[in-house]
Amino acid sequence: MNNDNSLIEMISNEFSNHRFERIMPLKAIKASVLMPLVKKDGELSLLFEVRSRNIEQGGEICFPGGRIETGESPADAALRETMEELCLADGKADIIAPMFKMIGPAGADVFAYLGRIDEYEGTYSEAEVASVFSISIKELMKIEPKVSDTVFVQTPQEGFHYELIPNGRDYPWADIKKRYFFYETEFGVIWGMTGELLHKLLESFSAAGIEAYI
Numbered sequence: 001m002n003n004d005n006s007l008i009e010m011i012s013n014e015f016s017n018h019r020f021e022r023i024m025p026l027k028a029i030k031a032s033v034l035m036p037l038v039k040k041d042g043e044l045s046l047l048f049e050v051r052s053r054n055i056e057q058g059g060e061i062c063f064p065g066g067r068i069e070t071g072e073s074p075a076d077a078a079l080r081e082t083m084e085e086l087c088l089a090d091g092k093a094d095i096i097a098p099m100f101k102m103i104g105p106a107g108a109d110v111f112a113y114l115g116r117i118d119e120y121e122g123t124y125s126e127a128e129v130a131s132v133f134s135i136s137i138k139e140l141m142k143i144e145p146k147v148s149d150t151v152f153v154q155t156p157q158e159g160f161h162y163e164l165i166p167n168g169r170d171y172p173w174a175d176i177k178k179r180y181f182f183y184e185t186e187f188g189v190i191w192g193m194t195g196e197l198l199h200k201l202l203e204s205f206s207a208a209g210i211e212a213y214i
Contacts, residue, residue, distance in 0.1 A: 025107035032078035033065030034115040035201055036093065038134050044214060045134040046198070047117065048190065049085065052130045059130070061190045063112070063197065074098075074111035082115070086132070087123040100200055104193055112197050133187045138214045141202055145181040145195065152176040 036047045051060050064082035068074055075095055082093050096114045104110040124132050154173040162168040181199040183190040190198055205211070 022109060024109075028106060028108035030068045030074070030109045030111075031066055031104060032068055032074040032081065032111045032113065033063040033197070034078040034082045034093065034095070034113050035063050035099065035197060036082065037096070037114070037116045037137075038120045040134045040136065043136040043138060045136045046140065046201075047120065047132060047134045048187070048194070049124070049132050050130045050188065052126065052128050055128055060192065060194075061188050062194045068111075075113060078111065078113045078115070082117075085125050085128050086117070086120070087125055088117065088120075092119065093117045099204065100197060102193070102196065110193065114201070135185060135187075136214075137202075137205065137210065140183070140198070141206070141211060141214075143183050143185070145183045145199060148180045148182070150178050150180065152178060 038045050038047045047064075048061050049064055051058050051062055053059055064085045065078055066081040066085075068077040072080070075098070079093055079095065082088065083090075086093075093115060096116055098111065099114050100112040102110050102112065122132065153175050156162070162171070165171050179196075180191060181195040183195055183198060
């Protein structure tokens with residue numbers, strides 16, 4: 001019993017400052033995005049990109065962002081990716097606040113930051129971006145998004161050890177429900193992860209009373 005107590009004490013000391021660790025899906029890559037505020041025609045607006053057809057999910061509307069490199073913080077990744085994709089000089093983009101942490105399409109953590117770009121001149125990298133556009137916060141708040149719900153179903157792969165679990169092939173797998181928001185704009189439909197982030201951001205603006213100032 002004394003040995004057990006000593007072991008428990010050792011474990012308690014070792015993990016006393018431990019914080020939650022996310023157990024990631026296979027091949028999950030962490031990413032960061034910046035939701036950038038810009039001034040357009042005297043109005044505060046959000047900047048969006050249309051992804052180049054030459055890259056994954058080409059043609060989709062998104063916020064600037066991408067993979068978090070080894071040793072890089074999520075905030076640094078959001079700024080670096082934004083500056084690379086929009087061909088910005090140092091100091092032209094900065095972060096206002098961390099806003100949301102969500103699970104992306106492939107199951108990885110995605111960190112979303114609210115930011116700003118000063119004196120944006122419409123530049124972008126044609127290797128990654130097909131075009132850019134901005135929509136005023138006022139106009140975005142007027143859009144009533146269409147909503148659809150989906151269910152992600154777990155499908156065990158060939159060779160799964162059914163014989164080791166209760167009920168075998170009849171095991172009652174829990175499905176994951178997800179809601180999608182579709183914002184129809186003159187530039188195309190904003191949906192998916194970007195639509196979800198936009199919806200949460202506009203909710204946050206409304207809760208803060210931003211509408212009274214725009």
